[in-house]
Amino acid sequence: MLRFLMPGLELLRNALGRQVRLLPLVVILGLASAALEGAGIGLIIPMLGIIAGNEDAAGLSGISAAFQQVGAGLDQSDRLLVIAAAVLALIILKNVLAFANTVLTTFIYGKASHSIRSALSDQLLRIGYPFFLQQNPGRLLNIISNESWRASDAIQTVLAAIVHGSATIILLACLLLLSWQMTLFVALGLVLVQIVHAVLSATLKAPSRNVTSFNSDLAARMLHLVHAGRLIRVFGQESREKTAFDAASHSVRHAGFVLQTRQGALPPLTEVLHSALFLAAVVSAWFAGVSFPVIVAFVVLLYRLQPHVRALQMSWSQIQGWSGSLEEVRWLLDSSDKPKPPSGSKPVKGLHSGIEFDRVTFRYPGSDARPVVLRSTTFEIASGRSTALIGRSGAGKTTIVNLLCRFVEPDEGRILIDGVPLDQIDPAQWRRQIAVASQDLELVDGSIHENITYGQEATVAEVVRAAKLAEAHGFIEKLPQGYETVVGYRGASLSAGQRQRIALARALVRDPAILILDEATNAVDGLSEAAIVETLKLRAGRRTTIVISHHRNTISFCDDVVVLGSGRVKSQTRLAELASLSMDQLYEHEAPLESQS
Numbered sequence: 001m002l003r004f005l006m007p008g009l010e011l012l013r014n015a016l017g018r019q020v021r022l023l024p025l026v027v028i029l030g031l032a033s034a035a036l037e038g039a040g041i042g043l044i045i046p047m048l049g050i051i052a053g054n055e056d057a058a059g060l061s062g063i064s065a066a067f068q069q070v071g072a073g074l075d076q077s078d079r080l081l082v083i084a085a086a087v088l089a090l091i092i093l094k095n096v097l098a099f100a101n102t103v104l105t106t107f108i109y110g111k112a113s114h115s116i117r118s119a120l121s122d123q124l125l126r127i128g129y130p131f132f133l134q135q136n137p138g139r140l141l142n143i144i145s146n147e148s149w150r151a152s153d154a155i156q157t158v159l160a161a162i163v164h165g166s167a168t169i170i171l172l173a174c175l176l177l178l179s180w181q182m183t184l185f186v187a188l189g190l191v192l193v194q195i196v197h198a199v200l201s202a203t204l205k206a207p208s209r210n211v212t213s214f215n216s217d218l219a220a221r222m223l224h225l226v227h228a229g230r231l232i233r234v235f236g237q238e239s240r241e242k243t244a245f246d247a248a249s250h251s252v253r254h255a256g257f258v259l260q261t262r263q264g265a266l267p268p269l270t271e272v273l274h275s276a277l278f279l280a281a282v283v284s285a286w287f288a289g290v291s292f293p294v295i296v297a298f299v300v301l302l303y304r305l306q307p308h309v310r311a312l313q314m315s316w317s318q319i320q321g322w323s324g325s326l327e328e329v330r331w332l333l334d335s336s337d338k339p340k341p342p343s344g345s346k347p348v349k350g351l352h353s354g355i356e357f358d359r360v361t362f363r364y365p366g367s368d369a370r371p372v373v374l375r376s377t378t379f380e381i382a383s384g385r386s387t388a389l390i391g392r393s394g395a396g397k398t399t400i401v402n403l404l405c406r407f408v409e410p411d412e413g414r415i416l417i418d419g420v421p422l423d424q425i426d427p428a429q430w431r432r433q434i435a436v437a438s439q440d441l442e443l444v445d446g447s448i449h450e451n452i453t454y455g456q457e458a459t460v461a462e463v464v465r466a467a468k469l470a471e472a473h474g475f476i477e478k479l480p481q482g483y484e485t486v487v488g489y490r491g492a493s494l495s496a497g498q499r500q501r502i503a504l505a506r507a508l509v510r511d512p513a514i515l516i517l518d519e520a521t522n523a524v525d526g527l528s529e530a531a532i533v534e535t536l537k538l539r540a541g542r543r544t545t546i547v548i549s550h551h552r553n554t555i556s557f558c559d560d561v562v563v564l565g566s567g568r569v570k571s572q573t574r575l576a577e578l579a580s581l582s583m584d585q586l587y588e589h590e591a592p593l594e595s596q597s
């Protein structure tokens, strides 16, 4: 029931984590400060009695009569001063406790919001890679940058609601002690107001989901403007992009306006209803003959109660208004409907005999109509040799790299590493055996040194050696800051060829058992590429290298070649046997499996 009433309750519970233990303290501090406030207000009764010259306890009962007796032995002026001092002391103490509660709730809020952000980053790092192939990056960006903050705000609102709820309970108890009849009247009225409020709050859920959904679209547009800056300018699409962006922004504005106006109607409405209720309570008390000091104390208590009740109701409507955000954050944190990360526990160290693709069939996750990329594909990559993986664009070469790195898993068939199925091998250990240099793998926003050592501790000498092997040392040395040059977002301050050479150095510094080059040098000039090919030859016989390229020169040093086409292996042989063939002829080369050496 509670889960139905409060979307994201489970999320809030998880975010609070160990801080849940502090919630009783929040309640106790809230109750204590409200009790002190109630006592202070109760002391108004004898003060008014003294001021009005009416110290008779007749007509008073229960707590009112008890308050009337405070300082009974003292003379008039001393008694007034003592009671006034007591009221001031109670007010000071109440505010000290209220401040302590603010510090405590701020502490809990900070911890809980950190825990939400940390859980989101943890989930994004752990989740199976196919998730990123299917999801809209704008949605993910929106959850991390917007919705997570709203989820944090919801926690703050819940904490504030606990404090206001405690105050409401105590002040209602004080009212009850003053006059149970008037309190019953007020309590029933408050229940009716709450029902009206809850019905209206429930209408906030749909606009809240709209805001979330339009925010995701807007975040996607923002990402597009940032990433496609060159494309947009080259094709002169500024005005079209502006129109599309403004439309997305307008949708967010409109959805936000609908949500906020509905939310905004609730406070004035409840204030009017509360005022009418409280006035009705006071008028009825007068007709019922309740004494003047009690009515005044009751009115002051009601006056103090009203903001707490209103804050409670506002908390309720705010949480309804954030239900879309809470649902989004909860969706991302929920692992049950997300691709699992690769599993396996068998240890692996190096590559001894080789890699075997055994009748591997694969389609990318998505709709049922997705095409088969690899169809019962069988080939071998021998250890210590260099294998060229070639085929026309879209043949499935990068997909093979994705399968080898276990970003995706085969639908059918097996990949064997030295005879052991890859899905039984510890994925983290396996990835440590591999280094990939690819046109798709970006540089990180840091120095050249940080980029080369990303994922691998290395001495300065090792970094320089890797940079020399990748033909990068020459241009790095000429930069004013050398290896400390900051490359900018995705290496924006470097040329494409320079970026590729740094990415290659990053792969080489690992000195991996298996080096995968996926179009890793296609932007490098011919001379540099020739030198890189010489470097790669040095690995021959020692380490395994897989080279994907459309350039004949780049694969020239390879021992073996696997030709892919139409989702299958067309040929696997020694490259030397096809030395006379051009790249186009290689793409068309077919050899029945049994004749492949």
Ligand SMILES: Nc1ncnc2c1ncn2[C@@H]1O[C@H](COP(=O)(O)OP(=O)(O)OP(=O)(O)O)[C@@H](O)[C@H]1O
Residues within 6 Å of the ligand: 133, 364, 365, 366, 373, 391, 392, 393, 394, 395, 396, 397, 398, 399, 400
């Ligand atoms: N994330 C993805 N989701 C769905 N289909 C994909 C995805 N990535 C690639 N494909 C499809 O898989 C097929 C093989 O793509 P892949 O990138 O492996 O080809 P490739 O041989 O490396 O091509 P190229 O030489 O152009 O880099 C293509 O038809 C492509 O459309």
